[in-house]
Amino acid sequence: MTHAPDPDAPEGVDLERPNAARIYDWFLGGTANWAIDRQFGEQAVQTFPMIKTIAKAGREFLGRGVRYMTEQGIDQFLDIGSGVPTVGNVHQIATTVNPNARCVYVDNEPVAVAHSQILLEREGVADRHAVLQGDLRNPSDIWNRALETGALDPKRPIGLIMVGVLYFIGRDEPAAEIVQKYLSLLPSGSYFLSSHLTIDGVETPDGELRERIHEQYKRSSTPFHYRTRAEFGEFFTGLELVDPGIVWVPDWHPEAGDSRNGDRMAGNPSFSGGICGLGRKP
Numbered sequence: 001m002t003h004a005p006d007p008d009a010p011e012g013v014d015l016e017r018p019n020a021a022r023i024y025d026w027f028l029g030g031t032a033n034w035a036i037d038r039q040f041g042e043q044a045v046q047t048f049p050m051i052k053t054i055a056k057a058g059r060e061f062l063g064r065g066v067r068y069m070t071e072q073g074i075d076q077f078l079d080i081g082s083g084v085p086t087v088g089n090v091h092q093i094a095t096t097v098n099p100n101a102r103c104v105y106v107d108n109e110p111v112a113v114a115h116s117q118i119l120l121e122r123e124g125v126a127d128r129h130a131v132l133q134g135d136l137r138n139p140s141d142i143w144n145r146a147l148e149t150g151a152l153d154p155k156r157p158i159g160l161i162m163v164g165v166l167y168f169i170g171r172d173e174p175a176a177e178i179v180q181k182y183l184s185l186l187p188s189g190s191y192f193l194s195s196h197l198t199i200d201g202v203e204t205p206d207g208e209l210r211e212r213i214h215e216q217y218k219r220s221s222t223p224f225h226y227r228t229r230a231e232f233g234e235f236f237t238g239l240e241l242v243d244p245g246i247v248w249v250p251d252w253h254p255e256a257g258d259s260r261n262g263d264r265m266a267g268n269p270s271f272s273g274g275i276c277g278l279g280r281k282p
């Protein structure tokens with residue numbers, strides 16, 4: 001089906017197929033989505049009713065991770081796959097701990113970038129906050145452009161964030177090498193915060209529903225891919241894992257913030273289907 005162009009859509013937006021950034025925005029209650037995304041989201045909820053809660057628990061993990069890193073003294077962040085801004089964006093959370101914190105957002109979806117730009121024009125500080133459109137698969141390009149913004153100092157530790165994004169990199173793509181390239185560019189004392197979808201070790205009676213969602217996303221412009229716990233662990237090679245290591249998303253420092261949605265899965269954190277971790281570069 002071909003859709004009439006939307007004059008309000010940023011240039012380059014694919015409205016022919018639903019897109020993960022816009023579907024995720026819909027899951028979180030945002031408005032940066034189109035009918036095609038909402039229809040897809042509604043079908044996904046029908047298939048797997050807990051999907052919205054799972055998305056919110058993932059977002060809460062991001063908030064806890066950023067607060068934790070900021071409390072360790074990190075005051076500059078590179079957030080790749082940052083998404084459409086919603087409540088609790090990285091620069092907002094970091095600022096609650098350190099008013100001078102800096103952040104560069106990167107996403108490959110034009111709607112996410114346009115909305116981040118609008119937000120930063122409203123509440124950002126030009127030399128401390130920036131947003132770029134770019135693909136995570138191009139570490140050197142993203143790194144160079146992130147430094148060109150002037151918001152990040154490459155000589156001081158940086159919090160690199162790839163939360164809820166690495167599962168969009170295909171299983172046949174060199175995801176671990178890509179991550180390692182970023183890590184090699186970071187100065188000592190930097191952190192890497194990440195999360196990933198998995199079916200490895202998920203103990204729930206929902207059986208093949210996670211496979212059905214996986215199949216459904218193949219019809220979007222952004223199919224996702226599960227990885228095992230061991231495969232996710234490879235992303236942290238060379239880093240010191242911060243306690244409690246690689247765990248289910250609701251189990252990661254629940255005390256570090258508001259975990260309303262994660263709490264709903266506390267009886268069975270594997271239900272989140274999300275594993276996560278924070279590593280520190282020695």
Ligand SMILES: C[S@@+](CC[C@H](N)C(=O)[O-])C[C@H]1O[C@@H](n2cnc3c(N)ncnc32)[C@H](O)[C@@H]1O
Binds near residue numbers: 162
């Ligand atoms: C599920 S959202 C996560 C947003 C945010 N990190 C969070 O945790 O709330 C995933 C985001 O990653 C972006 N994304 C997917 N593949 C990407 C890629 N190859 N390069 C950059 N961004 C990507 C999507 O456009 C989307 O905005």
